[in-house]
Amino acid sequence: MVSNIEDDEVASSCHTETTPLLSNSESPESDISGSWGAELWLLLQYSVPLIATYLLQYSYSVITTFVAGHLSADALAAASIGMTTMNIVGFATIEGMATALDTLCAQAYGSGSLHGVGLHVQKMLLLMALSIIPIGIFWICSPWVLSLFVRQQHLAVMAGSFLRVSLIGLPGYASFEAGKRFLQAQGDFKAALFSIIICSPINALLSWFFVFRMGMGLDGAALGVALTNNLRPVLLLFYIMLPVGKWTHQCWGGFSRDALSKWGPMVRLSFAGFAVNLGEWAAFEMMTxxxxxxxxNHIAAQSVVMTISIVSWHIPFSLSVAISTRIGHLIGAGLVKTARRAAVLYAVVCTIVGSVDGFIIFALRNQLLTFFSEDDVVCDIASKTMLTVAVFQIIDAIICCTNGLLRGLGRQSFAAWVVLAVNYLGAVPLAMWLELGSPALGLNGVWIGLGSGMVLTAVIEGAYMKSMRWQDCVASVKSREGL
Incomplete structure (x- = not known):
């Protein structure tokens, strides 16, 4: 026992979050976390900048909605249609694909295959470039496509024009997601935050300038966001090139022809990440x-509670990204015992975070609702749903944890099948029946139905991780990285 403690202390003193976790002289079962407190502190270091980053990214949508709301009701409706389409046919794909790097880059870094980190990013950039082509074609054709689903023809045209202008920023959006993972895999979670901090006020300024000074209307808001999206990866590149980011060069072996081969793991994990995102996002859009x-009034109330829930969701989701990176490091290093122990801690932390989020939402429900809407009827409908929405935050946080763990293990394909099966064979039909069927629960039915599906998803994913051989994940890393 004393010997094990001494080994832990030595290992802890030799590693930081920005160094490879496994050298040739280390035992695969070395325990580098040192203590629960050290593990918790590392999670906090990773998570705080991530939470700020994702909340500031979401502010882009808030600014666009704010600007559109000051133009006209039609502009607001068209912006809503455009952003919903953009999320489902675009951002869900890009962000889902990028989650593959949460697995591949973190595991490569943990295993000591430093150049493998840069190689995975090169493959992802090429894969994203190919994916942007069909997405771009859809966005260009969106005025005609949306007119098939939107009854008001002029709204379809406005939303389609919004998407066409937004296409300018799609390459930058994709590049930023890949570059962000390149740095996060090395334990740097602050560079992306600095980029977002600089770009957020620029986005607000450009949106104001194009919309109100240039008179471009809703297209001006789209152009402001698009140009800012292209600026974000440029700032990340400057950071990497400057002396402050020079240490990241250890993971960049230059452009390589190897990036053109062995795309199998990348494609499988990208598709799985996309399926998880689409399975979750589309379910909520359908219920909305x-x-x-x-x-x-119910539509408006659902929009308000969805906005509150999404803002709250960014906290456990940020934790899940940190969890993916940390578990990826540990699995790459072959530290299965440490990874399992850390997973228990993360489950507890996420449950507590979800409980706190839910309590705050319920306690401040009246203030939150009046901030988003001054309509008494809308606020009354939403208020009757807030207890269910508050409980939902706990479930959502647990799901973020299980999905983050599966990404770190490289098993998001299992999560994709579970999410798609549970949501569309169970949760969505149940939610619609509770909402519109004989129970007639209204918005409560929506959240109870979807929440029930998420409980089942968490149970299935938790049972799978408990029963699976984590050592198989280590073997997969060694085989992929050629170790």
């Missing part, structure tokens, strides 16, 4: 659409 069968 279903509220139109209740009343216009």
């Amino acid at each position: 659409f279903s509220t139109s069968y209740l009343s216009t």
Whole structure:
């Protein structure tokens, strides 16, 4: 026992979050975490800048909605249609694909295959470039496509024009997601935050300038966001090239022809990440659409509670990204015992975070609702749903944890099958029945149905991780990285 403690202390003193976790002289079962406190502190260091980064990224949508709301009701409706389409046919794909790097880059770095980190990023950039082509074609054709689903023809045209202008920033958006993972895999979670901090006020300024000074309307808001999206990866590149980011060059072996081969793991994990994103996002969009069968006030109330929930969701989601990176490092290093122990801690932390989020939402429900809407009817409908929405935050945080663990293990394909099966064979039909069927629970039915599906998803994913051989994940890393 004393010997094990001494080994832990030596290992802890030799490693930081920005150094490879396994050298040739280390035992695969070395325990580098040192203590629960050290593991918790590392999670905090990773998570705080991530939370700020993702909340500031979400501010882009808030600014666009704010600007559109000050133009006209039609502009606001068109912006909503455009951003929903953009999320489902675009950002869900790009962000889902980028989660493959949460696995590949973190595991490569943990295993000591430093140049492998840069190689995975090169492959992802090429894969994203190919994916942007069909996405871009859809966005260009969106005025005609949306007119098939949107009854108001002029709104379809406005939303389509919004998407066409937004296409300018799609390459930058994709590059930023890949570059962000390149740095995060090395334990640097602050560079992306600095980039976002610089770009957020620029986005607000450009949106104001193009919309109101240049008179471009909703297209001006789209152009402001697009140009800012292209600026973000440029700032990351400057950071890497400057002396402050010079240490990251250890993971860049230059451009290589190897990036053109062995795409199998990248494609499989990218598709799985996309499937998880689409499975979750589309389910909520479908249920939001279903509220139109209740009343216009119910649609507005659902939009308000969804916005509150999404803002809250960014906290456990940021934790899940940190968890993916940390577990990826440990699995890459072959530290299965440490990874399992850390997973227990992360589950507890995420449950606590979800509980705190839920308590705050319920306690401040009246203030939050009046901030988003001054309509008494809308606020009354939303208020009756807030207890269910608050409980939902706990479930959502646990799901973020299990999905983050599976990404770190490289098993997001399992998560994709579970999410798609549970949501579309169970949760969505149940939510619609509770909402519109004989129970007639309204918005409560939406959240109870989707929440029930997430409980089942968490149970299935948790049971899978408990029963699987984590050592197989280590073997997969060694085989892939040629160790």
